Amino acid sequence: MIETKFVEVISSEQPLVVPSPSESGGGQKMHRCPTCQFGIWSNYGDDGDIVRWVRVGTLDDPSKAPPNVHIFTSTKQPWVKLDDNLPIKEESYRREEVWSKASLERREEYVKDLPS
Numbered sequence: 001m002i003e004t005k006f007v008e009v010i011s012s013e014q015p016l017v018v019p020s021p022s023e024s025g026g027g028q029k030m031h032r033c034p035t036c037q038f039g040i041w042s043n044y045g046d047d048g049d050i051v052r053w054v055r056v057g058t059l060d061d062p063s064k065a066p067p068n069v070h071i072f073t074s075t076k077q078p079w080v081k082l083d084d085n086l087p088i089k090e091e092s093y094r095r096e097e098v099w100s101k102a103s104l105e106r107r108e109e110y111v112k113d114l115p116s
Contacts, residue, residue, distance in 0.1 A: 003110055007041070007052050015040050023092060050110050069098045 009015065015031035022028040022044055029043045031052075041052040056062045070082045074090040082088055087098055095104065 001051055001053050004043075004050055004052050007054065050113055069093055 013034050016034045016037070018030045018032055020028050020030045020042075024044065026044060029049075031040050031042065032038060033040060038058075039055055040058050041054040043049050043052060056065045059065060067083070067086060069087045069089060071089050071092055073082065073088055076082075087093065095107070099107075
């Protein structure tokens with residue numbers, strides 16, 4: 001999850017935007033590669049277009065963004081092994097329970113720009 005202003009599309013083709021449902025009911029806009037349809041990032045209803053939930057595998061160096069929580073594990077395959085050192089949630093989570101103080105403060109900065 002990162003502020004949109006820090007995300008740069010380096011392809012000459014812009015991602016294809018596909019409106020989709022989400023668990024929250026607020027919906028999401030999935031941005032996909034126009035060639036292969038792979039999901040690149042999503043924008044969720046409650047964060048508008050200020051934050052992008054970027055798929056780590058699309059980064060130049062995915063190793064710089066390790067997970068800090070396992071979510072929606074109720075639907076994981078039995079052969080998927082999770083890191084027991086991270087919080088494990090069957091569905092989503094409350095950010096106050098997982099995010100660092102610095103991350104929560106950073107979010108407070110960008111939500112000021114969200115429409116009321």
